[in-house]
Amino acid sequence: xxxxxxxxxxxxxxxxxxxxxxxxxxxxxxxxxxxxxxxxxxxxxxxxxxxxxxxxxxxxxxxxxxxxxxxxxxxxxxxxxxxxxxxxxxxxxxxxxxxxxxxxxxxxxxxxxxxxxxxxxxxxxxxxxxxxxxxxxxxxxxxxxxxxxxxxxxxxxxxxxxxxxxxxxxxxxxxxxxxxxxxxxx
Amino acid sequence: xxxxxxxxxxxxxxxxxxxxxxxxxxxxxxxxxxxxxxxxxxxxxxxxxxxxxxxxxxxxxxxxxxxxxxxxxxxxxxxxxxxxxxxxxxxxxxxxxxxxxxxxxxxxxxxxxxxxxxxxxxxxxxxxxxxxxxxxxxxxxxxxxxxxxxxxxxxxxxxxxxxxxxxxxxxxxxxxxxxxxxxxxx
Numbered sequence: 001x002x003x004x005x006x007x008x009x010x011x012x013x014x015x016x017x018x019x020x021x022x023x024x025x026x027x028x029x030x031x032x033x034x035x036x037x038x039x040x041x042x043x044x045x046x047x048x049x050x051x052x053x054x055x056x057x058x059x060x061x062x063x064x065x066x067x068x069x070x071x072x073x074x075x076x077x078x079x080x081x082x083x084x085x086x087x088x089x090x091x092x093x094x095x096x097x098x099x100x101x102x103x104x105x106x107x108x109x110x111x112x113x114x115x116x117x118x119x120x121x122x123x124x125x126x127x128x129x130x131x132x133x134x135x136x137x138x139x140x141x142x143x144x145x146x147x148x149x150x151x152x153x154x155x156x157x158x159x160x161x162x163x164x165x166x167x168x169x170x171x172x173x174x175x176x177x178x179x180x181x182x183x184x185x186x
Numbered sequence: 187x188x189x190x191x192x193x194x195x196x197x198x199x200x201x202x203x204x205x206x207x208x209x210x211x212x213x214x215x216x217x218x219x220x221x222x223x224x225x226x227x228x229x230x231x232x233x234x235x236x237x238x239x240x241x242x243x244x245x246x247x248x249x250x251x252x253x254x255x256x257x258x259x260x261x262x263x264x265x266x267x268x269x270x271x272x273x274x275x276x277x278x279x280x281x282x283x284x285x286x287x288x289x290x291x292x293x294x295x296x297x298x299x300x301x302x303x304x305x306x307x308x309x310x311x312x313x314x315x316x317x318x319x320x321x322x323x324x325x326x327x328x329x330x331x332x333x334x335x336x337x338x339x340x341x342x343x344x345x346x347x348x349x350x351x352x353x354x355x356x357x358x359x360x361x362x363x364x365x366x367x368x369x370x371x372x
Contacts, residue, residue, distance in 0.1 A: 024228045074194045
């Protein structure tokens with residue numbers, strides 16, 4: 001990455017791991033601000049993730065319903081999952097789609113990348129549109145994972161964004177992006 | 187919130203604060219899974235935030251360029267900021283728009299809410315479309331904040347999403363949503 005916008009740039013002085021759980025690697029870094037002052041930045045280091053807009057031959061999109069403990073309730077999301085160490089992002093997409101829904105796909109189109117939480121996480125989420133779907137197997141979830149699989153038309157999914165039923169940012173971004181990709185020439 | 191989808195539901199057993207910084211409140215909770223087993227969930231507690239799509243009378247949208255330390259570079263974002271304790275969300279939007287850009291707005295339309303990071307944060311981001319903009323003052327940033335203000339047309343901002351120049355999820359969601367609100371009858 002080029003040394004862009006030096007009048008905005010913050011430089012690391014040192015980094016301390018303040019929590020290391022099974023999921024979260026939390027850092028407290030001392031940084032030099034553009035005006036020369038020192039301050040601290042707190043953030044989560046994350047291995048990245050992939051979200052999949054999987055479209056069945058009849059046009060319906062696969063979604064999963066999953067309890068999200070931080071929110072205290074179940075929500076609707078596009079299939080997604082974390083990138084394993086050393087794993088190619090397409091392999092993550094293929095694996096997570098199969099594990100969460102039981103489907104494979106023959107046609108994978110890369111759409112782009114989003115950063116869900118730039119204030120306190122380095123996570124990136126890579127976005128794929130998957131078509132040529134085939135039911136291969138039952139769900140094969142990780143230990144401690146529970147989710148329902150359902151399908152919605154793109155229009156019904158977008159209506160669920162508008163109504164507030166779908167609030168997950170990677171899912172909203174994925175659905176809007178898929179609309180552009182499927183209908184809008186993106 | 188109703189006790190939805192009990193076959194998916196995870197119940198808190200107890201909660202431990204494992205890190206408390208100036209920004210991050212990191213929790214490690216013991217939870218009961220739907221199959222009766224116990225496991226741990228790690229997550230960040232967040233006070234919530236507001237993002238503003240601010241449209242000038244000539245149609246241009248206000249954006250800010252800010253170094254995001256977790257990403258190690260400067261990115262383009264819609265104006266946004268955290269909700270202070272006890273603050274109404276419209277007051278947050280008004281305050282952050284003025285602090286970050288120097289603009290006030292007379293016409294505030296609530297669009298919806300997103301959850302940026304459901305896997306490990308309870309953060310919600312409320313979305314407003316602001317019009318009737320007037321330049322009131324210079325930027326008035328918090329200590330340790332540095333950002334440039336610029337304006338882009340909606341079409342140029344969407345093109346920057348497509349090209350990968352804009353990757354921030356709240357900004358992508360806000361821009362797509364604003365397109366629906368401004369052009370699509372949402």
